[in-house]
Every structure is written in C-alpha cells, then in structure tokens.
Amino acid sequence: MALEALKDVVRKIARSSTVDKALVEEIVRDIQRALLKADVNVRQVKEISEAIKKRALSEDVLPTLNVKEHIIRIVYEELMRGIGEGLDIPLKKAKIMLVGLQGSGKTTTTAKLAKYFKDKGLKTGVVTADTWRPAAYDQLKQLAEKYGIKFYGEKDSKDAVKIAVNGLNALKDCDMVIIDTAGRHALEKELIDEMIAIAKATQPDYKLLVLDAAMGQLASKQARAFHDAIGIDGIIITKFDGTAKGGGALSAAREIGIPIAFIGTGEKVEDFERFDPAGFVSRLLGMGDLKALLEKVERVVKEEDIDPEAFMKGTFTLKDIYKQIEAMGKMGPISKILDMLPFGFGMKMDDEMAEMTQEKMKKFKVIMDSMTEEELLNPKIIDSSRIKRIAIGSGTSPQEVRELLRYYKTMKSVMKKMKKGKLGKLPIKGFPKMGF
Ligand SMILES: Nc1nc2c(ncn2[C@@H]2O[C@H](COP(=O)(O)OP(=O)(O)O)[C@@H](O)[C@H]2O)c(=O)[nH]1
Ligand SMILES: [Mg+2]
Known part of the structure; x- marks a missing residue:
C-alpha cells in the first residue's frame, strides 16, 4: 500500500540529527509522493x-514537546484534517441500508456489519433485497447462519x-x-429507481455506500452519483487490503463531505473495523505511542494551573521567576501565561525575552537553586562577589x-507596568521559537 510510505516519513524525522528547514521540505515532498x-486527489x-x-x-x-515531536504532531494533525470525521453509529435500534455497485462488497459487508453489532451486544438481523443475482440469497443466508445472525429473504x-418491507x-x-x-456494473436508472423505492418504503436510519478501494x-x-440519487449518510470502504490506491476512496469521501463509517x-x-480517524492516521504513521504524544500536547496550558492574582500580588522576587519557570514546564510559553492575566492586554515582550528558550529556563532554575x-x-543584594559564588555553585558562568x-x-x-495598568506594546512574538 502506497500510504505505508508515511511510516518512513516518521522514521526519517526520528532519525535525523538536525531538524531544519531542509528536513521539513524533504518530508513534505515524501508525504506528497x-x-x-x-x-489521493x-x-x-x-x-x-x-x-x-x-x-x-x-x-x-509547545513546551512539553521536543522539535521532532512538534513536527510529527503537525503531520498527524494535518493528515487528520485531510481525512475528516468518521461516522460513529451508536449502539441502538436502527435500520441500515447498503448500496453500491456490483462486486463492491455489499453482501460481505452486510454480514460483517451484522457481526460487528452482534459482538457489541445488539440483536442483529439481515435482509437480502438483491433479486438480481441468483446466488445473493444463499450467499447472505450462509454467512448469517454461520454467525448466528437472523436472516430474512424471499x-x-x-x-x-416488498422483500425489504x-x-x-x-x-x-x-x-x-x-x-x-x-x-x-454502472449506476443505471433502473437501479436508482429501485434504491429510491426501497429507501422510501423502509426509511433507513443510515444509507451507507459501499465503495471498493x-x-x-x-x-x-x-x-x-449515489449521493445525488439517494443521499448517502456514510461510506464503507472495502478491499483496503488489496490495493495501493486506497487513498482515492478516502479523498473521495472527504471531497463530497460524507464521513467514513x-x-x-x-x-x-472479521476483517472489518470501525473507521476511527485518529487510530487510522496513527497506524499510517506507524506510531503506536502517538497517544502519549497527544497527551503531552493536552497537558499544556490548563488555565487553572496559574493564579494570576497571586502572581500579581506583593513584591516580585526571584522566587516568582522560579515559580514561573516551574509553571512554564506544564503551561506553555510566557506569552501564553501573560495572555491569561486579567488585563486582556495581549501582552507583547521584547526580543531578549523572545529568545528565552526552554534550555535557558532550565539553566535559570539551576542558578536559583x-x-x-x-x-x-x-x-538587590546580589553583588559581583555573590554572582561569582552563585556561578561556581551552579556550574554556570557569571554572565x-x-x-x-x-x-x-x-x-x-x-509587572509594575501591568499593575499600574499602563502597559505599552512591547514587541515580541511567542517563544520559544524553533531555530529555523
Ligand atoms: N480482499 C477483500 N475482499 C473483499 C472485501 N470485501 C469484499 N470482498 C470480496 O469482494 C467480492 C465481492 O463481494 P460481494 O460482497 O459479493 O459484493 P457485492 O456484489 O457488492 O454484494 C467477494 O469475493 C468478497 O469476498 C474486503 O474488504 N477485502
Ligand atoms: Mg451482493
């Protein structure tokens, strides 16, 4: 499968010694290919x-990620966006009608779906309304009997x-x-008319289109064409195992705006699964631990982690810087913290602060220790002799x-300016920045 190549992209990022613009451009080309x-369209x-x-x-x-994780996360999120939502059919009473061209896998999928819902604890049954293929009746009956699923056919x-009703x-x-x-073999008028008539008579909760990958x-x-004819609620892609072109059906669903079920x-x-976009993309990227990565993303910036008033109260000491740095570990860049302060200033900082990297923050903590x-x-009492002592003690330099x-x-x-409520615009963008 061509999409397998996406795994190599993640491997390439993981193995690279430096993450720079050239690497980003290279992996973007790999992804395109x-x-x-x-x-894919x-x-x-x-x-x-x-x-x-x-x-x-x-x-x-994000402060909780390293640069490689950062890139992988973006790849993951954009592929997810490209794929769109899945259709989640709740486990309750419902009627499902399957449509699709001959040979797309409808009858097989009817049995797969029935077994899927039966395994989830629902009482399931299948109806064969295919009066065109002589073998259709026996094909579904056999599958249904094998899996203890109720069957109806004439x-x-x-x-x-009439059979459907x-x-x-x-x-x-x-x-x-x-x-x-x-x-x-093709979507003919006769077939369309029959589909519309069955849908009208049975009022299915879900009309699912079966598409051959x-x-x-x-x-x-x-x-x-199917969507225009009867209105499709979801797509089932079959034969994803046997083709290099599976991305075509995925992108078709996205293009028309029908979720994949x-x-x-x-x-x-048994070769059947609910379409879960997150799990699907994780597997495409060959990333079992993607969940851990995403949890790291979520850990960032929880507003309740900071108490802006305590932050603003009293004199501002190095202890506050210490706390700030500790908070940053789980909260995000200082610019985000400032966003949360009660003034709504959309605070901007100067260039020196913009350069404040995670590394530097860690070093500051060591110095303060x-x-x-x-x-x-x-x-105020820290003079040059104290500076020398602190530098030696922390294994850093006086600078x-x-x-x-x-x-x-x-x-x-x-902080002083903020307290007085007359903060000017100090120029800065968020930090820490990647070194591109
Ligand atoms: N490899 C593979 N074959 C499938 C899949 N789904 C269906 N088939 C095969 O596709 C063929 C046509 O399936 P069938 O259910 O009869 O299609 P229908 O004409 O739409 O009812 C059969 O040989 C199935 O075994 C699938 O997901 N993977
Ligand atoms: Mg069939």
Missing part, C-alpha cells in the same frame, strides 16, 4: 502538504421493495437490521547569572 501514489495533497510546511516552519514548539420473489416486519425484535441491496479516485464520481480489510467477516533564601527574596538578573529586572518592570 506517498499521498499521490495512494491516489491532487488538490487535497497540495492542501495537506502546504499546511504541514507552513505550520512546521512558523509555529511555536428466494423466488422479484420485488425487492417484509424483512423489517419479520425482524421487528432485532435492534439492528441491515438491508443488502442489488448493484449493477481499488477504484482509487474514480470512487469520487461514483460516490457523488467502516473499512473492510479482507474477505473474512544555588542562591540563598535571602538572595531569592531580595535580589549567565547576570542574564538571569537582567531577565528578572525586565519581568519586574513589566
């Missing part, structure tokens, strides 16, 4: 890859609408009833200690 090969490929590039080169790195009848009556006590219908981008035209990955009834309580509470003191002074004056 993989998507195009998987038959060119416009969507362009959208996805441009978004990845733009964000990777301009967005701030072997000699040619009236698909009779089937719903016969399976009244089932929670979930799935109606299998006939398909043709091997069709690639041709799926788009077909899905549109399930994916068939083999001939056996070598200070006395008195020094922390009253930084670095001075840098911390300068940072403290800047922050203090910012």
Whole structure:
C-alpha cells in the first residue's frame, strides 16, 4: 500500500540529527509522493502538504514537546484534517441500508456489519433485497447462519421493495437490521429507481455506500452519483487490503463531505473495523505511542494551573521567576501565561525575552537553586562577589547569572507596568521559537 510510505516519513524525522528547514521540505515532498501514489486527489495533497510546511516552519514548539515531536504532531494533525470525521453509529435500534455497485462488497459487508453489532451486544438481523443475482440469497443466508445472525429473504420473489418491507416486519425484535441491496456494473436508472423505492418504503436510519478501494479516485464520481440519487449518510470502504490506491476512496469521501463509517480489510467477516480517524492516521504513521504524544500536547496550558492574582500580588522576587519557570514546564510559553492575566492586554515582550528558550529556563532554575533564601527574596543584594559564588555553585558562568538578573529586572518592570495598568506594546512574538 502506497500510504505505508508515511511510516518512513516518521522514521526519517526520528532519525535525523538536525531538524531544519531542509528536513521539513524533504518530508513534505515524501508525504506528497506517498499521498499521490495512494491516489489521493491532487488538490487535497497540495492542501495537506502546504499546511504541514507552513505550520512546521512558523509555529511555536509547545513546551512539553521536543522539535521532532512538534513536527510529527503537525503531520498527524494535518493528515487528520485531510481525512475528516468518521461516522460513529451508536449502539441502538436502527435500520441500515447498503448500496453500491456490483462486486463492491455489499453482501460481505452486510454480514460483517451484522457481526460487528452482534459482538457489541445488539440483536442483529439481515435482509437480502438483491433479486438480481441468483446466488445473493444463499450467499447472505450462509454467512448469517454461520454467525448466528437472523436472516430474512424471499428466494423466488422479484420485488425487492416488498422483500425489504417484509424483512423489517419479520425482524421487528432485532435492534439492528441491515438491508443488502442489488448493484449493477454502472449506476443505471433502473437501479436508482429501485434504491429510491426501497429507501422510501423502509426509511433507513443510515444509507451507507459501499465503495471498493481499488477504484482509487474514480470512487469520487461514483460516490457523488449515489449521493445525488439517494443521499448517502456514510461510506464503507472495502478491499483496503488489496490495493495501493486506497487513498482515492478516502479523498473521495472527504471531497463530497460524507464521513467514513467502516473499512473492510479482507474477505473474512472479521476483517472489518470501525473507521476511527485518529487510530487510522496513527497506524499510517506507524506510531503506536502517538497517544502519549497527544497527551503531552493536552497537558499544556490548563488555565487553572496559574493564579494570576497571586502572581500579581506583593513584591516580585526571584522566587516568582522560579515559580514561573516551574509553571512554564506544564503551561506553555510566557506569552501564553501573560495572555491569561486579567488585563486582556495581549501582552507583547521584547526580543531578549523572545529568545528565552526552554534550555535557558532550565539553566535559570539551576542558578536559583544555588542562591540563598535571602538572595531569592531580595535580589538587590546580589553583588559581583555573590554572582561569582552563585556561578561556581551552579556550574554556570557569571554572565549567565547576570542574564538571569537582567531577565528578572525586565519581568519586574513589566509587572509594575501591568499593575499600574499602563502597559505599552512591547514587541515580541511567542517563544520559544524553533531555530529555523
Ligand atoms: N480482499 C477483500 N475482499 C473483499 C472485501 N470485501 C469484499 N470482498 C470480496 O469482494 C467480492 C465481492 O463481494 P460481494 O460482497 O459479493 O459484493 P457485492 O456484489 O457488492 O454484494 C467477494 O469475493 C468478497 O469476498 C474486503 O474488504 N477485502
Ligand atoms: Mg451482493
């Protein structure tokens, strides 16, 4: 499968020694190639890859992530955006009607769906309303019997609408009833008329289109035609296992705006899964631990982690800087903290503060660990001999200690201005920035 190549993209990021613009451009090209090969529509490929590039080169790195995780997260999020939502069918009483061309996998999928819902604890039944293929009746009956699923069909009848209605009556006590219908090689008027008539008579809660993944981008035209004819609620992509062009059906669904409900990955009834976009993309990227990465993202910036009033009260000492740095570890860049303060200033900081990296923050903490309580509470007393002592004690240099003191002074004056409520616009963008 062509989409497999996306795994190599993640490997490439993980293995690279430096993350720079050249690497971003290279992985964006790799992603483009993989998507195009998987038959994803060119416009969507362009959208996805441009978004990845733009964000990777301009967005701030969340403080809980390293630069590689940052890039992988963006790739993940943009692929997710490209795929769109899945259709989640709740586990309650419902009627499902399957439509699709002949050979797309409707009958197999009818059995797969029935088993899926039965395994979830619902009483399920299936109805065969395919009066065109002589073998359709036996095919579904056998599958249903094998898995203990209720079956309804009328072997000699040619009236698909009547069979469907009779089937719903016969399976009244089932929670979930799935109606299998006939398909043709192309979407002809006769087939459309029959579909409309069955839908009208049975009023299904979900009309699901079964699409063969091997069709690639041709799926788009077909899905549109079915959608125009009867209105499709969700798509089931079948034969995802046997094709390199599976991206075509995925992008068709996205293009028309129909969510994907399930994916068939083999001939056996078990080869079937609910379409979960997050899980799907994680697997495409070969990332079992993506969940851990995303949790790290969520851990950032929880407003209740800071108490702006306490932050603003009293004198501002190095202790406050210390607390601030500790808070930043879980909260995000200082610019975000300032956003939360009660003044709504959309605070901006100057360039020196903009350069404040995570590394530097860590170093500041180490330096402060070598200070006395008195020094922390009253930084004014820190003269050059104390600076020397602190530098030696913390394994840093006097310049670095001075840098911390300068940072403290800047922050203090910012706080003062904020208290007085006359904050000017100090120029800054968010930080820390990636080194691009
Ligand atoms: N590899 C693979 N084969 C499938 C899948 N779903 C269906 N098939 C096969 O596709 C063929 C047509 O399936 P069928 O259910 O009869 O299609 P229908 O004409 O739409 O009812 C059969 O040989 C199935 O075994 C799938 O997800 N993967
Ligand atoms: Mg069939």
